Amino acid sequence: SSKKVYTPEGTFVGRSLVLATGAMGRTSSLQGESEFLGRGVSYCATCDGAFYRQKEVAVYGLNPEAVEEAQFLTKFASTVHWLTNNEPQQEDAHVQVLLSQPNVKHWNFTRLSAIQGNESGVTSILMKTRGESEATSLPVEGVFVYQSGSKPITDYIGPQIAYCENGGVKVDEMMATNVEGVWAIGDIRNTPFQQAVVAASDGCIAAMAIDRFLNQRKGIKRDWDHS
Numbered sequence: 001s002s003k004k005v006y007t008p009e010g011t012f013v014g015r016s017l018v019l020a021t022g023a024m025g026r027t028s029s030l031q032g033e034s035e036f037l038g039r040g041v042s043y044c045a046t047c048d049g050a051f052y053r054q055k056e057v058a059v060y061g062l063n064p065e066a067v068e069e070a071q072f073l074t075k076f077a078s079t080v081h082w083l084t085n086n087e088p089q090q091e092d093a094h095v096q097v098l099l100s101q102p103n104v105k106h107w108n109f110t111r112l113s114a115i116q117g118n119e120s121g122v123t124s125i126l127m128k129t130r131g132e133s134e135a136t137s138l139p140v141e142g143v144f145v146y147q148s149g150s151k152p153i154t155d156y157i158g159p160q161i162a163y164c165e166n167g168g169v170k171v172d173e174m175m176a177t178n179v180e181g182v183w184a185i186g187d188i189r190n191t192p193f194q195q196a197v198v199a200a201s202d203g204c205i206a207a208m209a210i211d212r213f214l215n216q217r218k219g220i221k222r223d224w225d226h227s
């Protein structure tokens with residue numbers, strides 16, 4: 001059956017459809033976050049961590065992504081200031097490893113109130129620790145925000161397809177969803193490594209699978225197989 005997509009530019013109809021709306025579903029909510037995005041504010045330590053060699057950075061968040069990314073940043077930053085609104089689970093092995101790093105300073109029960117800077121980028125954050133009346137300024141050059149994780153953008157699909165427990169669209173090894181003719185690629189799958197090369201690879205797999213699907217070619221002979 002044909003697939004129909006409604007957009008402000010018009011309605012598109014096709015035999016196959018690729019969902020690739022990414023995972024930037026969380027809107028910027030912190031003061032200064034959108035202003036300094038790409039100029040000190042980042043959501044990806046793997047992508048931007050190396051820019052902060054021997055610099056002070058802050059990581060804000062308590063979810064597993066925040067813990068993993070903070071750990072990654074310890075390889076580069078002089079100090080990783082880890083801010084958590086609540087107490088991390090002390091029995092979590094990843095938390096224990098992170099807190100044992102000599103260049104990690106944990107600010108427990110601490111809320112990030114604002115990200116500040118100038119035309120060159122982030123210079124400091126304002127943070128408020130529970131029980132203290134005044135916010136404190138902390139000089140940092142990078143702020144990595146993992147407040148609620150990156151959220152796959154799927155609101156326009158609703159319950160029409162199946163999802164994984166983590167909110168990503170569920171696909172098989174060909175990137176096909178549970179709906180025939182519909183594929184999903186990239187960050188919308190909530191892949192463990194949200195990287196451009198992973199999304200591009202997904203796209204390649206889906207494109208080849210769709211070619212098979214549209215042309216009803218079941219037995220494809222690999223071009224290096226000359227038997």
Ligand SMILES: Cc1cc2nc3c(=O)[nH]c(=O)nc-3n(C[C@H](O)[C@H](O)[C@H](O)COP(=O)(O)OP(=O)(O)OC[C@H]3O[C@@H](n4cnc5c(N)ncnc54)[C@H](O)[C@@H]3O)c2cc1C
Pocket residue numbers: 020021022023024038042043044047048153156185186187188194195196197199
């Ligand atoms: C700040 C930042 C820095 C990064 N740096 C790197 C890096 O250095 N190296 C690296 O490999 N990766 C990096 N990444 C990760 C990389 O950008 C993603 O993994 C990759 O872009 C995912 O590709 P995608 O096609 O799945 O989604 P996206 O690139 O997010 O594309 C999704 C597209 O869908 C559009 N869209 C969303 N909703 C709708 C809708 N309802 N209708 C129509 N269109 C819609 C969006 O506007 C967007 O254009 C970075 C990510 C961020 C946020």
